[in-house]
Structures are given as C-alpha cells and as structure tokens.
Amino acid sequence: MFLKIAAALIAAYCSTFLYCITRNFFTARKTGFPSVIVPWDQNHFFWMVCSVPLRPHLQKWLPKPVYDRIVLTIYGWEFHERMRPYEEYFGPGRNDKSFMLVTCGKSEFWTYDAEITSEVLRRPRDFQQVDLTALFMARFGHNVLTSDGDRWARQRKVIASVINERISKAVFDESIRQTDGLLGEVYRGALNPGEAAESTHLFDMIKKITIHVLGGAGMGASVPWDDDVNVKPKSGFKMTYMEAVKTVIHNVTGPIILPQWFLSNYPSFLPGYQTLNSLSYAMQEFPTHTMDMLDQERQRSAASKDGKARSNIMSQLLQASESPGVDEKSKALSDEEMMGNLFIFTAAGFDTTANTLSYAVALLVRFPQWQDWLVEEIDSILMTEVTNEELEYTAIYPRCIRIMAFMMETLRLYTPLVHIPKQTRTPQTIQTTSGDYWLPANTTLYLNNVALGLDPEVWRNLNLSNEAEATEDDELRFRPTRWLNPLGSAQPLFSPPKGRFLPWSAGPRVCPGQKMAQVEFTAVILALLRRNRIEAVPLSGESTEQVNSRLDALMKDSISILTLQMNGVYDVDEDKGLRLRMCKRK
Numbered sequence: 001m002f003l004k005i006a007a008a009l010i011a012a013y014c015s016t017f018l019y020c021i022t023r024n025f026f027t028a029r030k031t032g033f034p035s036v037i038v039p040w041d042q043n044h045f046f047w048m049v050c051s052v053p054l055r056p057h058l059q060k061w062l063p064k065p066v067y068d069r070i071v072l073t074i075y076g077w078e079f080h081e082r083m084r085p086y087e088e089y090f091g092p093g094r095n096d097k098s099f100m101l102v103t104c105g106k107s108e109f110w111t112y113d114a115e116i117t118s119e120v121l122r123r124p125r126d127f128q129q130v131d132l133t134a135l136f137m138a139r140f141g142h143n144v145l146t147s148d149g150d151r152w153a154r155q156r157k158v159i160a161s162v163i164n165e166r167i168s169k170a171v172f173d174e175s176i177r178q179t180d181g182l183l184g185e186v187y188r189g190a191l192n193p194g195e196a197a198e199s200t201h202l203f204d205m206i207k208k209i210t211i212h213v214l215g216g217a218g219m220g221a222s223v224p225w226d227d228d229v230n231v232k233p234k235s236g237f238k239m240t241y242m243e244a245v246k247t248v249i250h251n252v253t254g255p256i257i258l259p260q261w262f263l264s265n266y267p268s269f270l271p272g273y274q275t276l277n278s279l280s281y282a283m284q285e286f287p288t289h290t291m292d293m294l295d296q297e298r299q300r301s302a303a304s305k306d307g308k309a310r311s312n313i314m315s316q317l318l319q320a321s322e323s324p325g326v327d328e329k330s331k332a333l334s335d336e337e338m339m340g341n342l343f344i345f346t347a348a349g350f351d352t353t354a355n356t357l358s359y360a361v362a363l364l365v366r367f368p369q370w371q372d373w374l375v376e377e378i379d380s381i382l383m384t385e386v387t388n389e390e391l392e393y394t395a396i397y398p399r400c401i402r403i404m405a406f407m408m409e410t411l412r413l414y415t416p417l418v419h420i421p422k423q424t425r426t427p428q429t430i431q432t433t434s435g436d437y438w439l440p441a442n443t444t445l446y447l448n449n450v451a452l453g454l455d456p457e458v459w460r461n462l463n464l465s466n467e468a469e470a471t472e473d474d475e476l477r478f479r480p481t482r483w484l485n486p487l488g489s490a491q492p493l494f495s496p497p498k499g500r501f502l503p504w505s506a507g508p509r510v511c512p513g514q515k516m517a518q519v520e521f522t523a524v525i526l527a528l529l530r531r532n533r534i535e536a537v538p539l540s541g542e543s544t545e546q547v548n549s550r551l552d553a554l555m556k557d558s559i560s561i562l563t564l565q566m567n568g569v570y571d572v573d574e575d576k577g578l579r580l581r582m583c584k585r586k
C-alpha cells in the first residue's frame with residue numbers, strides 16, 4: 001500500500017514536470033523565437049541555492065552535452081558560457097540573438113538583440129521588475145527599485161531630482177579623501193618610510209572606500225578612514241551605523257529574507273550563529289540609526305538660515321519629499337518609502353561600484369601598459385603641485401577621458417549585473433524591423449549584458465589606431481582605446497548605439513546612480529595613480545607570464561552573487577588572496 005502511494009506521488013510529481021515542459025514547448029513555438037530545451041526546473045528553491053557553488057563540480061562530473069544544457073539554468077551562466085549557446089544551438093549563419101528556454105519551470109526568454117532590449121526597457125509598465133527583487137530588496141520598505149507602475153513613477157521623480165551635481169561634487173571629494181586613507185594604511189605597512197608596501201587586503205579596502213563614500217555623500221555620515229576601529233556604538237546600540245550597514249549589505253543576497261523572529265532565536269550551538277546573530281542586531285538597528293539620522297537632518301535643515309539642504313542624498317531626499325508644493329500628495333515619499341529608498345541607495349550602489357573598482361585594479365596590474373597610459377593623462381591634468389584635498393571636481397572630472405574609457409572597458413568585460421531581469425504580467429507584443437514577436441504572460445526576460453558586451457558587430461576592432469592590429473577576437477581583448485573616438489570627433493568617447501551596452505540599464509529605469517559611480521571611479525583611480533604604481537607580487541620563482549596567467553585565471557574565476565565578483569579576493573587570510581605592491585612613482 002505504502003509503495004503504491006509513494007509511486008502515485010512520484011508519478012504525479014513527474015507528470016507536473018511533463019505538463020510544464022509540454023506547455024512551455026508549445027508556448028515557445030507561438031512566440032516566433034527559437035527555443036532551447038532543458039528538462040529541468042531552474043526555479044526550484046534547492047537548485048537556486050545549490051547550483052551556483054556546484055557549477056564547477058557539475059562541469060567536471062557531467063557529460064559535456066548534459067552540462068552544456070543544464071548550465072543554462074544556473075544563475076550567472078552568461079559570464080562563463082559567453083556566446084556559446086547562441087553559436088551552438090541555432091546552427092551556423094543564423095545569427096539568432098534571442099531564444100526561449102523551454103524547461104519544467106517558468107517560461108524564460110534570453111536576448112542580446114538591441115532592438116528588443118531597447119523596446120523592453122522603453123516600456124517599464126509592460127516589462128516589470130521580477131518578484132525576487134522585492135523579496136530581497138524591500139526588506140526595509142518599498143523603494144524605487146522594487147516598485148512598478150504609478151508608485152515607481154512617483155518615487156523616481158523624487159530620486160531623479162535628488163542626485164544632482166552637488167552630490168557628484170560630494171562624491172568626488174569623499175572618494176579622494178577615502179583613497180588617501182587607503183594609501184596611508186597601505187604605506188604604514190612598509191618596512192621603511194617611503195618604500196614600497198605590500199598587502200593582500202587592497203580589495204577589502206576598496207569595499208571600505210565605497211561604503212564610506214555612500215555613508216558620507218549619501219547619508220551625510222562622513223567617516224574618517226580609521227574611525228571604523230575607533231568609534232564605539234551609541235548607548236543602547238550593539239553596532240555603529242556603519243557596522244549595521246555593512247552587516248546588512250553583506251547578507252543582502254541570502255539570509256536577509258529570513259524573518260526577524262528566526263534570526264533572533266537562532267540557536268547558538270548551530271553553524272552560522274555568529275552571522276545570523278549579528279544580522280539580527282543589524283536588521284533591528286539599521287532602521288533606528290537611519291530614523292535618528294533623518295531626525296537630525298530635519299533639525300539641521302529647520303535651523304539653517306537659508307533653508308538649503310546639505311549636499312548629501314539623505315538631506316536632498318528629505319527636502320525633495322517634504323517641501324510644500326502644489327502637487328504635494330503625488331510628490332511626497334511615505335516614511336516607509338523614505339526608509340526603503342535610503343536602504344536601496346546603499347544596497348544598489350555598494351557592490352556594483354566596489355566590484356567595478358576591484359576588477360579595474362586587477363586589470364591595472366594585469367596590463368601595466370594601460371596603467372602607463374592612464375598616468376600620462378593624470379600627469380597632464382594635474383601639472384601643478386596641489387594636494388589631493390585641493391583637487392577640484394568641476395575642473396578635473398570632465399578632463400579624465402582615459403579614466404572613463406578604462407571604466408567603460410572594465411564594465412564591458414566585467415559587467416556587475418550579468419543580466420537585467422524583467423517579467424511580463426500580461427501577454428506582450430514586441431515590434432522589430434524583422435517582424436513582431438509575442439511573449440506570454442508570466443515570462444521572465446533576461447537582457448544578457450555579457451553577450452551585449454561581446455557582440456562582434458559592435459566591438460570588434462572598434463576605433464583601432466592602426467588597422468594592422470585588427471584581429472578576429474578583438475572583442476575579447478581588454479583594450480580601453482576602443483572607447484576613444486578619432487581626434488576631431490564631436491564627442492571624445494564612443495557612444496554605443498541604443499540597446500547595445502547596458503551596464504546601467506537604459507530607458508526610464510536607467511540607473512540613477514550612474515554618474516555617482518563614474519565620479520567615484522574617476523576620483524579613486526586618480527588618487528591611486530597620481531603618485532603611485534600598483535603591481536602584482538610574483539610568487540617565489542614565478543615569471544611575468546606565470547603572474548599574468550594567474551591574474552587571468554583569477555578574473556575568469558568570477559561568480560555572480562549580488563553582482564559579478566572575483567572569487568577569493570575579499571576577506572582572505574594574510575597568506576592567501578592576491579598580494580599587491582604599491583610603490584611611489586614621484
């Protein structure tokens with residue numbers, strides 16, 4: 001009897017899979033796009049949690065044709081597989097840039113077709129945020145990233161008015177100040193003053209710069225570099241504001257979805273207790289700290305003679321959402337939205353910017369010739385002997401063209417968000433020059449940022465200074481000069497055609513922090529290279545070629561958690577990780 005019931009349950013379970021894959025197969029045929037069949041449920045909770053760490057093992061154990069299909073259901077496959085699925089599954093000469101993934105789970109659509117990406121991003125009401133975004137990112141309240149429709153439009157109006165040039169200047173100044181702090185800490189580790197210094201913690205320090213910049217320019221809570229070890233929590237608190245932020249952000253991709261009662265009561269003898277216990281305090285204290293800071297900001301602005309808000313995101317947000325206006329109701333943010341948005345600025349701006357800077361540093365040491373190229377520009381801009389503190393944003397930032405080319409090239413090959421996910425709630429039609437396509441309701445769309453960055457139609461041999469350098473795989477090379485238009489062009493930097501380069505997304509929901517990230521990147525690279533060189537320390541007996549292979553392997557061994565990041569560079573023991581050397585160049 002028991003066996004019969006078990007067999008019936010298994011049969012019922014399998015027939016659901018069979019039903020889903022058959023339904024998805026016929027729906028995919030109606031869309032007009034080619035399809036790839038993978039008889040697997042990519043949305044199964046267990047698979048979503050385990051598949052990413054298991055990926056290298058599955059690659060080793062499974063027969064290649066099986067792995068090649070199943071990998072398409074593993075989060076972040078785009079970075080590892082690059083163009084392979086597009087080249088392999090649709091036959092030579094087809095040039096298909098989109099496909100339906102037919103699985104036993106939800107209907108999925110993947111694309112790097114520029115006409116489709118720009119159409120999808122142009123219509124945020126038809127192609128909405130995926131449910132998972134709210135699950136992880138709305139923990140402290142709904143915000144601009146997790147909302148759709150009118151609620152999103154209202155919040156976006158406030159956010160757009162807040163991130164302005166005053167914020168950019170504050171970001172520039174804070175980034176220079178924090179990078180000086182980093183240099184001070186690195187050189188304090190030198191055996192003799194003025195000599196080269198080595199560290200395996202440079203990447204952690206970069207993260208620290210990013211979080212401190214968000215604290216200073218974002219929340220008006222400027223923290224001197226060394227203060228995180230000196231400052232104690234306020235009375236009644238277990239953590240400082242910065243500690244609470246760091247803890248929450250560190251857990252934003254996983255345990256943050258656990259309910260507070262579970263975090264508070266997690267038994268101390270079980271593994272993971274330390275992490276969950278400090279997350280529990282951080283989850284309680286982050287909103288209280290933020291409310292305190294908001295109150296202080298309100299008092300400051302009430303006391304200020306000219307009524308002007310200070311130059312940080314919190315004060316600007318407060319002013320924009322609370323200033324009386326004709327249209328007050330539609331303009332104001334609720335308290336919940338204010339908290340949610342203050343959180344999302346940190347969550348969205350931290351990992352993305354920190355990882356972009358970390359790849360940039362790895363690329364600087366992998367390709368010293370590009371370091372020389374950047375230094376040439378920096379020296380030509382900063383000819384006079386001013387201190388880093390005196391560097392002036394408005395005079396310097398617009399002239400850092402090579403640094404911006406360097407950032408764009410870093411983002412082209414190591415985009416923090418490997419895809420932009422959207423979903424349809426009702427059936428949608430997409431019109432393109434090659435015909436109309438139809439997508440059913442409840443389809444998840446993935447706009448493939450990795451494939452967009454490697455599309456040979458756009459990037460191969462772009463802006464070569466010497467035609468003889470042309471190669472058949474130029475798009476795979478790190479070559480920042482591809483971003484520099486020929487001398488005499490109207491714009492110094494290449495502007496990619498619509499829908500073809502989306503590290504910051506595009507359309508009405510384009511990242512509002514783009515300029516902030518660009519300014520921070522520029523200031524950090526400027527302050528780092530102005531008087532210093534960075535290089536990788538060879539292991540004993542290692543040749544330059546071997547060091548380069550090690551660096552290539554490190555960047556290849558990336559993993560997409562919240563955003564794309566190199567494995568084994570953060571929080572490493574002193575004898576592990578990537579040892580870097582800084583030396584004074586003047």
Ligand code: HEM
Binds near residue numbers: 344503509514
């Ligand atoms: C290199 C750095 C960054 C990259 C690559 C990046 C990328 C992106 C992308 C792709 C989106 C769209 C996500 C989606 O539609 O699901 C986005 C949205 C957003 N980003 Fe960024 N971002 C960066 C830095 C920042 C910074 C510094 C901030 C603010 C401090 C920020 C705040 C936001 C916000 C609030 C949204 C939601 C916008 C909306 O939905 O209307 N980002 N970002």
